[in-house]
Amino acid sequence: MPSKKSFFRSGIIKQDLRQHGWISIVYFICLLFTVPLELLQLASRDYVIYEDYKNYMMINPDVQVLFLFSIPIAAGLLLFRYLQNEAAVDMVHSLPIRRETLYVSHIISGLLLLIIPILLTSCVTFFVTNSIEEFQSILTLSELFSWTGLIILLTCMMFFFTVAVGMMTGMSSAQGILTYIFLFLPIAMVTMVSYNLSFLLFGYSTFFLDEKIEYLSPFFRFIGIMGETKPFSILEITIYTILTICCFFIGLGLYKVRQLEKATDVIAFPFLRPVFKYGVTFCCMIVGGSYFSAAGALNWNWIIFGYVCGAVIGYAVAEMILQKTWRIFQFRVFTGLIVYSAIFIIILFSIKNDFINYENKLPRMEQISEVYFGNKYSMQELSRNDADVYSHSKLYIQDVRNLHEYITQQKDFIESQNGEEMYKEDILISYRLNNGKLMTREYSLPMQLMKGQLKPVMEAEPYKRNLPEFFQLHDKALSINIVANGPVQKNVMITDPNEMKELSEVIEKELLSQSLEDLITPTSSWGYFEFARKQPDQQHQYESYNLEWKKSYDEVTSWLDEHGYLEDARITMKDIVKAEVTKGPKKINKDMYDVDEFFKQGEQFFTITDTKVLEEALQNFTDYPDGHTYHIKFILKDGSEWYGSLPDEHVPNEISDLFR
Structure with missing residues (x-):
């Protein structure tokens, strides 16, 4: 009969609502605790920075993502669970109801179970938000509509996706596992393949991939909101909408051609079995290669071993799952692995020998x-x-x-x-x-x-x-706190706008005049400049960033001296009484480094009191001891000790002569 009711049966929908209505109740309670009740809790706290919560997705985002990627998937598993049971699937399909009608009826049931709780939560959230004065200007009605629409879209996508996956398998457990695997598979595959290419191809770049990797998975994209990354764009929403519609029709198409006797089979369609088998083989192979590349420090023998082990294990596990037995160790079973290995060896050889001229390619x-x-x-x-x-x-x-x-x-x-x-x-x-x-x-x-x-x-x-510090230097600062390096508490706070401007200009000049040695040689600094500023788009929240005060910044030192800040900004000769110098091995344990240990080992050491020698030693002193043989300990007037080392090429002649 050509009517709207020919596409669904109200009786099936009512039965689904009676049997699985608890899903809707659970979803509503979870959303209620996640958003509106969290807003009330925030309002009851003594100190809350309301500007941190720019939209509703930042209200308990970790809990939101937990429920968003679990309850819709559970609904997809339960509403079509009869397809995974031999008795149930025969009984349901013996009824005079078309498969399209069954499919659409269960889909409508799922949408009602999942969307109604979201709409109810949205209504409750509206009244809660308007009862909190501080949130009224931040969490506007348009923000609420955006959140509601996005949650509905992602919920529908997860539900339709689970249903489509369920049509490919005959086991509920496999449906759940495959659903989550497919959700994370794009990002995992791209990451692993990219990592393997990074050591197969010299110069291979993952930079732009690293920036966009989270967009390959709606789960990680939603998690990214917690880190205040860019919100969902119109393009993303459009793509998610298209994927949702595609999943609906893919599920319908597979349901119409699915063989009923495939219930309890891991893969319900024969043409998908090779895809599953070689997909598992490839995934295990690149995981094995990645593991042994890290463990073996890019030793090619270990990398090949990892590829071989991963491929064999992955192929064997896939066969066991498909055949539902561990008795697969026959030669005919592994003929596919031989063909796969031959193809992979050709591909690996081509990549390693750079047949596409990737490594040597240079633009004119x-x-x-x-x-x-x-x-x-x-x-x-x-x-x-x-x-x-x-x-x-x-x-x-x-x-x-x-x-x-x-x-x-x-x-x-x-x-x-x-x-x-x-x-x-x-x-x-x-x-x-x-x-x-x-x-x-x-x-x-x-x-x-x-x-x-x-x-x-x-x-x-x-x-x-x-350089990042050059960009940071141009941010408007509220104050500059100069903190000294060393065991004494010394610092200078500059708040005068004119002085801050002058000092910033001097630092900028020093940054632009650095030599290669200044840029790549690890040395100790006199201290660091701590710039305090307001956070962008925040009224009451502040942040700070630090710039190193390198010993090569002579003009900065002169400026501080001219303005009377130098004595309080860093350790000077007026703070030092003497120094003790000894010699030790070049190879030392940097994590356990303690210059006192060298003195206790009975090495010969000398005490330095000459002001000129002390000043030269202080200028070249470093906290990075590896590769240095001269180790020094400054004794300050307050009794504290400051120890490190002197690079061999910068040791004062007066000190090196003592050890001859």
Whole structure:
């Protein structure tokens, strides 16, 4: 009969509501405790920063995501559970009801069970929000509509997704497990494949992938709201809506062609069995390779061992699951693994030998519009703040390209520098080409061994202007607190706007005049500058950031001295009585470092009181002892001790002569 009722049966819907109505009650109670009751709790606290809660997704986001990704999935499991039971599926399908009608009826039941609690919670939340004066201007009605619509969309997506997965399997347990696997599979697969490519291809970059990885999973995307990442965009909502509609029709299509006797089978469709089997094999293989690459410090013998073990274990487990027995150890069963292995060996050989010329590819100068060179993690932070990090200076572009060419030529040398004592830095090179595309490479470079090649690039102004501290220096500060390095409590607070402006300008000049040694050599500083400022978009919340006061910043030291702040800003010669110097091994345990241990071991030591020698030693003193043989302990006037080491190349002649 051509009517609306031909697409669903009200009797089935009523039966579902009677049998599974508790799902709706549980969902409503959970949402009630998560949002409106949490708002009331916040309002009852003595001290609350209401501006922190910019939208309803930031109200108990961890609990919201827990219920959002569990209860809709449970509804999808329970409403179609009859498909996983041989007796139930035969009984239901013996009724004179079309499969489309059964499917749509259960879908409508699920939507009623899940959407009504959300709407009721939204109504309660509206009245609760309006009863709290502080939230009225922050959590507006439009924010409530946005939250309600988003929760409804994600709930429907999770429900339809679970139903679609349920049509592929004949076991409820497998349906639940596969649902969560498919939710996390895209992000896990991309991460693992990307990690493996990072040690298979020299220079492979994961930078832009790291920035967008959470978008591959609605679960991690929602979790990202807790970290105050960008809210859901119109594009994301559109994609989620399309996925929800697709899942509905995929589930319907699979239900119409599903064989009833496939109940209790792990995979209900024969054409999906190879997908499942080789998918599990591939996942286990890359996990095995990743594990042994980390455990074996990128030793290729261990990496291949990990690939082989992972593939064999994954293939065997998949066969056991499909055949529902552990007795699979026959040659014919593993013929598929042999074919898979042959294909993978060809692919691995092609990647390792770089048949696509990825490692040596360099854009021509005339193709490059702009370039970025710098620390990978610094660029991530700057990109989040929408900073323009690319330079269009032709000279700088040429220097970066020359350095990049040198890196590609020295691949074997750079990869061989894996010692723990080797200071390496993760460097990102990104070209913006004239056609708008980006070409990005990442390298872990032994900085000390490449000084000659790094010098033109890292001493250039475009590089220094991309240092995070340079951007931070231009934020409006409320105060500058100068804190001394060492065992004494010394600090100077500057609040005068003119002095803060002058000091910031001097620091900026020092930042731009740093040498390569200043940038890459780990040394102790005189102290640090603590800049206090208001948080963006926050009225009553403050934050601070620190800038290192390097010993090479002579103009900063002079400025502080001129304004009478130097004595209180750092340890000076007036604080030091004497120093004791000894010699020790170059290889020491940095985690257990204590210069007193060297003195107790019976090594010869000398006491220094000469002011000139003490001042030179203080200037070159460092807290980084590894690779140094001269160890020093300053004794201050208040009785405290400050110990560290002196780099061999900066030891005063008066001290080195004592040990001859």
